[in-house]
Amino acid sequence: MSKQLDMFKTNLEEFASKHKQEIRKNPEFRVQFQDMCATIGVDPLASGKGFWSEMLGVGDFYYELGVQIIEVCLALKHQNGGLITLEELHQQVLKGRGKFAQDVSQDDLLRAIKKLKVLGSGFGIIPVGGTYLVQSVPAELNMDHTVVLQLAEKKGYVTVSEIRSSLKWETERAKQVLEHLLKEGMAWLDTQAAGEPQYWLPALFTELYSQEITPEEAQEAIP
Amino acid sequence: VCNTAGVKFDSGVLLLSTHRLIWRDQKNHECCIAIPLSQIVFIEEQAAGIGKSAKIVAHLHPASSNKEPGPFQSSKYSYVKLSFKEHGQIEFYRRLSEEITQRRWENMPTGQTIQVNKDPQAGRIRAVGIVGIERKLEEKRKETDKNISEAFEDLSKLMEKAKEMVELSKSIANKIKEKQGDITEDETIRFKSYLLSMGIANPVTRETYGSGTHYHMQLAKQLAGILQTPLEERGGIMSLTEVYCLVNRARGLELLSPEDLVNACKMLESLKLPLRLRIFDSGVMVIELQSHNEEEMVASALETVSEKGSLTADEFAKLVGMSVLLAKERLLLAEKMGHLCRDDSVEGLRFYPNLFMTQS
Numbered sequence: 097m098s099k100q101l102d103m104f105k106t107n108l109e110e111f112a113s114k115h116k117q118e119i120r121k122n123p124e125f126r127v128q129f130q131d132m133c134a135t136i137g138v139d140p141l142a143s144g145k146g147f148w149s150e151m152l153g154v155g156d157f158y159y160e161l162g163v164q165i166i167e168v169c170l171a172l173k174h175q176n177g178g179l180i181t182l183e184e185l186h187q188q189v190l191k192g193r194g195k196f197a198q199d200v201s202q203d204d205l206l207r208a209i210k211k212l213k214v215l216g217s218g219f220g221i222i223p224v225g226g227t228y229l230v231q232s233v234p235a236e237l238n239m240d241h242t243v244v245l246q247l248a249e250k251k252g253y254v255t256v257s258e259i260r261s262s263l264k265w266e267t268e269r270a271k272q273v274l275e276h277l278l279k280e281g282m283a284w285l286d287t288q289a290a291g292e293p294q295y296w297l298p299a300l301f302t303e304l305y306s307q308e309i310t311p312e313e314a315q316e317a318i319p
Numbered sequence: 320v321c322n323t324a325g326v327k328f329d330s331g332v333l334l335l336s337t338h339r340l341i342w343r344d345q346k347n348h349e350c351c352i353a354i355p356l357s358q359i360v361f362i363e364e365q366a367a368g369i370g371k372s373a374k375i376v377a378h379l380h381p382a383s384s385n386k387e388p389g390p391f392q393s394s395k396y397s398y399v400k401l402s403f404k405e406h407g408q409i410e411f412y413r414r415l416s417e418e419i420t421q422r423r424w425e426n427m428p429t430g431q432t433i434q435v436n437k438d439p440q441a442g443r444i445r446a447v448g449i450v451g452i453e454r455k456l457e458e459k460r461k462e463t464d465k466n467i468s469e470a471f472e473d474l475s476k477l478m479e480k481a482k483e484m485v486e487l488s489k490s491i492a493n494k495i496k497e498k499q500g501d502i503t504e505d506e507t508i509r510f511k512s513y514l515l516s517m518g519i520a521n522p523v524t525r526e527t528y529g530s531g532t533h534y535h536m537q538l539a540k541q542l543a544g545i546l547q548t549p550l551e552e553r554g555g556i557m558s559l560t561e562v563y564c565l566v567n568r569a570r571g572l573e574l575l576s577p578e579d580l581v582n583a584c585k586m587l588e589s590l591k592l593p594l595r596l597r598i599f600d601s602g603v604m605v606i607e608l609q610s611h612n613e614e615e616m617v618a619s620a621l622e623t624v625s626e627k628g629s630l631t632a633d634e635f636a637k638l639v640g641m642s643v644l645l646a647k648e649r650l651l652l653a654e655k656m657g658h659l660c661r662d663d664s665v666e667g668l669r670f671y672p673n674l675f676m677t678q679s
Contacts, residue, residue, distance in 0.1 A: 097491055101513055104484055111477045115470045125470060136482040139518040144576045145534050146518045159574035163564045214577045216604035217560040234601050278665050302370040
């Protein structure tokens with residue numbers, strides 16, 4: 097096998113000399129590259145000592161991104177309980193990297209996060225309404241919790257009644273889930289809301305207040 | 320660009336000419352929208368804020384009946400917002416203001432936006448104006464596209480070869496499984512390092528424990544050296560994510576993958592190094608000094624909690640100067656050992672000395 101390996105290494109070196117820059121600069125090309133690797137059963141990010149990492153430099157790019165992601169999540173954890181939208185994470189990471197750093201796509205972030213899971217500190221990805229929430233604390237979030245997060249994503253908050261009507265759950269089940277999210281610091285309770293208490297997700301706050309709305313829309317949104 | 324019906328055109332380049340404001344999608348160059356400057360009534364700036372980028376709002380005249388086709392036939396909003404995610408808002412605002420003030424489009428009929436300058440010496444013709452810019456962009460795009468299609472071709476060929484390697488490794492792995500006795504330890508180790516180089520999971524065991532190669536052994540020894548002092552400074556214990564950040568920030572280049580780190584740490588104990596990997600029930604992974612005894616730390620944690628009556632993980636972390644993650648693990652361990660008991664409510668998880676044990 098070592099002969100084959102040497103041959104492959106040469107092929108990879110050739111590829112790298114022609115296209116290393118392309119991988120660096122083009123997020124779409126990176127996606128293609130990663131997808132192809134996955135299809136054939138190769139993980140180019142498994143080890144910094146792997147050929148892919150050494151010759152194409154993909155390793156350093158993603159591992160460094162991992163460090164930046166960890167730092168952003170840690171910095172914001174006290175605010176959002178360890179849940180953050182992929183968009184906000186993306187913005188914060190870009191800010192930290194500075195204007196002249198290499199561009200990073202959301203796909204890049206997702207791949208880096210998938211690698212971080214192995215470190216055991218609770219990194220996970222939760223799909224919600226077309227985007228993702230990134231979890232960075234070892235809180236147990238099961239299917240019930242995830243589904244409620246997805247429901248809350250539309251308005252940034254959710255109520256027991258909404259859960260009952262949308263998901264057809266019993267009150268007790270809804271309350272258990274909401275209390276768990278409260279305990280973990282991922283949800284905040286607004287008991288002063290007209291009608292019934294609202295459970296807000298700070299992870300979704302920037303999504304909300306960064307959407308520009310007209311005065312008419314604002315009137316409609318506030319009960 | 321967004322018109323607040325929620326429709327956004329993201330990630331593009333904004334171009335200003337004497338006649339028009341043009342937006343072009345960075346990824347899909349065919350996608351391009353434009354507004355004649357004559358449609359703009361006035362513009363205003365919106366400063367950047369937290370989570371908000373700097374913006375220019377362009378208020379428009381109502382669309383004329385002979386309006387060219389665009390993203391919308393009509394809209395109930397009379398303005399569009401240009402959001403500058405990176406930079407350039409200030410400069411762009413200044414120039415846009417200039418163009419709107421000067422109204423040069425009134426003097427120059429559209430279609431004749433090419434000004435041709437003949438350079439007498441070189442005899443070259445440079446196309447200036449919007450057509451010139453568009454042409455340059457087109458050339459650049461063609462060049463990029465050509466590079467990309469060549470790259471994809473080369474990539475596909477490379478992947479074919481990589482696939483062969485994967486097949487080869489599977490057949491070798493099968494041989495190893497069959498002829499257990501005939502394969503030397505050395506050969507097995509070499510095979511593992513081949514898999515590492517290619518990024519192929521070990522087909523025999525699918526294991527990560529002991530998938531350690533010489534590389535991981537060396538790495539483990541290095542880590543023992545690097546982490547001794549930081550561990551001492553942090554009370555003898557650090558989470559694996561902390562270690563990952565610390566080590567990679569120090570390296571700067573040739574960074575470790577998360578898997579590299581875990582595989583190396585799994586070898587610490589067997590190599591008799593002064594650190595060890597510990598995995599808590601919650602799945603949280605830490606590196607401890609061999610001399611560190613978490614169970615002893617629990618005794619002092621109990622004292623601290625008793626002094627204060629009760630503590631949450633956050634409060635304990637602040638008091639003792641630990642990360643919240645590790646503080647929580649210590650309190651959970653204390654609970655497991657029977658020294659603390661919990662009060663789990665909506666207000667959070669609070670720990671109390673376990674009086675059931677101490678007071679009968």
